[in-house]
Amino acid sequence: MxxxxxxxxxxxxxxxxxxxxxxxxxxxxxxxxxxxxxxxxxxxxxxxxxxxxxxxxxxxxxxxxxxxxxxxxxxxxxxxxxxxxxxxxxxxxxxxxxxxxxxxxxxxxxxxxxxxxxxxxxxxxxxxxxxxxxxxxxxxxxxxxxxxxxxxxxxxxxxxxxxxxxxxxxxxxxLNYQPIGYTLLPDKFTMPELQKLYETILGKKLDRRNFQRKITGYGILKRWEERRSGVAHKAPYFYSFDTEKYKQALQEGLDGGW
Missing domain, CATH: 3.90.79.10 (Nucleoside Triphosphate Pyrophosphohydrolase)
Incomplete structure (x- = not known):
C-alpha cells in the first residue's frame, strides 16, 4: 500500500x-x-x-x-x-x-x-x-x-x-489601505516590476508617473544605486522594502486607493 x-x-x-x-x-x-x-x-x-x-x-x-x-x-x-x-x-x-x-x-x-x-x-x-x-x-x-x-x-x-x-x-x-509586495516579490525589484504586480492584481493599467509618486510617497521603499541590466530601455533602479516601515504600514494602513 x-x-x-x-x-x-x-x-x-x-x-x-x-x-x-x-x-x-x-x-x-x-x-x-x-x-x-x-x-x-x-x-x-x-x-x-x-x-x-x-x-x-x-x-x-x-x-x-x-x-x-x-x-x-x-x-x-x-x-x-x-x-x-x-x-x-x-x-x-x-x-x-x-x-x-x-x-x-x-x-x-x-x-x-x-x-x-x-x-x-x-x-x-x-x-x-x-x-x-x-x-x-x-x-x-x-x-x-x-x-x-x-x-x-x-x-x-x-x-x-x-x-x-x-x-x-x-x-x-x-490594496486600497495596505501595502502589497513584500511577500510576493524578490528582495530586490524594479519599479516597473512592482507596478506590474499591482496592475495584475487590480486587473487594470496604472499611470506610471502617478504610481511611482504614490508608492514612493508611502515611505516604505528603499532605492539602491544598482540598476537592472540587460533591458532594452533605460535600466531601472532596484528597490527593496523597508521592513520596519512596511510592517508599520500594515498595522496603521495607507491613505487613498488605486
Whole structure:
C-alpha cells in the first residue's frame, strides 16, 4: 500500500477523533512570477478536478494555527502572510458523493455517515508568498500540487471558484489601505516590476508617473544605486522594502486607493 493511500485511510478512519466536525479551511495561495499572478492548486486523486489547498482544524488548535500548518505542509514555508477573508456556509457547498467516489476509486470504502462525507463550513484564507521559495507538495487526497496562471483557471471542485474569486476581490480591496509586495516579490525589484504586480492584481493599467509618486510617497521603499541590466530601455533602479516601515504600514494602513 502506498504511503499516500495509507494517509488517506488514516484520515477517513481516525479524523473524527482528532479534528473538529463540520469545520474546514480553504487557502488561496497567491504567487507572482514572470509578470503573472499565480495560484497554487491541487489535482484531486484519480479525478480530473483541481481545487484549492485546504484541511481541517485539530481539536487543540486555533483556526489560524491550522491554516499555517496546512500551508507549511503544501508549500514548505513558515511565517506566511495569511489573511482570513470569508466564511463559506452554503448548505449545498459540500459535494459528498464526489468525495466518497474519489476515495472508492483508490480502493477505500467510505460510508455516507463517515465524518469526511458530512457537510463542512469552510473558513477562507488568502496567502501571499514568494514564488521561488515554494515547494509545492500534494496531500493525502491529491495526486499533484502545482502553480497555475490565474487567467488559465477554469472549473474547480466544489465552490472553489467562488472562494478564489472572493479572495481576489478581497485582495484588491486591501490594496486600497495596505501595502502589497513584500511577500510576493524578490528582495530586490524594479519599479516597473512592482507596478506590474499591482496592475495584475487590480486587473487594470496604472499611470506610471502617478504610481511611482504614490508608492514612493508611502515611505516604505528603499532605492539602491544598482540598476537592472540587460533591458532594452533605460535600466531601472532596484528597490527593496523597508521592513520596519512596511510592517508599520500594515498595522496603521495607507491613505487613498488605486
Amino acid at each position: 502506498s504511503e499516500q493511500k495509507q494517509s488517506l485511510m488514516n484520515l477517513l478512519e481516525t479524523g473524527a477523533t482528532y479534528y473538529l466536525s463540520h469545520i474546514s479551511l480553504d487557502c488561496v495561495v497567491f504567487g507572482f512570477h514572470e509578470n503573472q499572478l499565480k495560484v497554487l492548486l491541487l489535482k484531486m486523486k484519480d479525478r480530473d478536478k483541481w481545487g484549492l489547498p485546504g484541511g481541517f482544524v485539530r481539536k487543540e488548535e486555533s483556526v489560524e494555527l491550522a491554516a499555517n500548518r496546512v500551508l507549511k505542509e503544501r508549500t514548505g514555508l513558515d511565517n506566511i502572510f495569511l489573511q482570513q477573508f470569508h466564511v463559506f456556509s452554503d448548505p449545498d457547498r459540500s459535494n459528498n458523493k464526489d468525495l466518497i467516489e474519489s476515495a472508492r476509486k483508490t480502493g477505500i470504502e467510505v460510508t455516507e455517515d463517515n465524518w469526511f462525507a458530512q457537510r463542512f463550513i469552510s473558513i477562507g484564507f488568502y496567502a501571499l508568498v514568494e514564488f521561488s521559495q515554494v515547494k509545492p507538495t500534494a496531500d493525502a487526497i491529491s495526486d499533484d500540487c502545482t502553480w497555475w496562471d490565474l487567467q488559465e483557471i477554469k472549473s474547480l471542485m466544489l465552490d472553489h471558484n467562488l472562494i478564489l474569486n472572493k479572495a481576489l476581490e478581497t485582495l484588491r480591496l486591501h
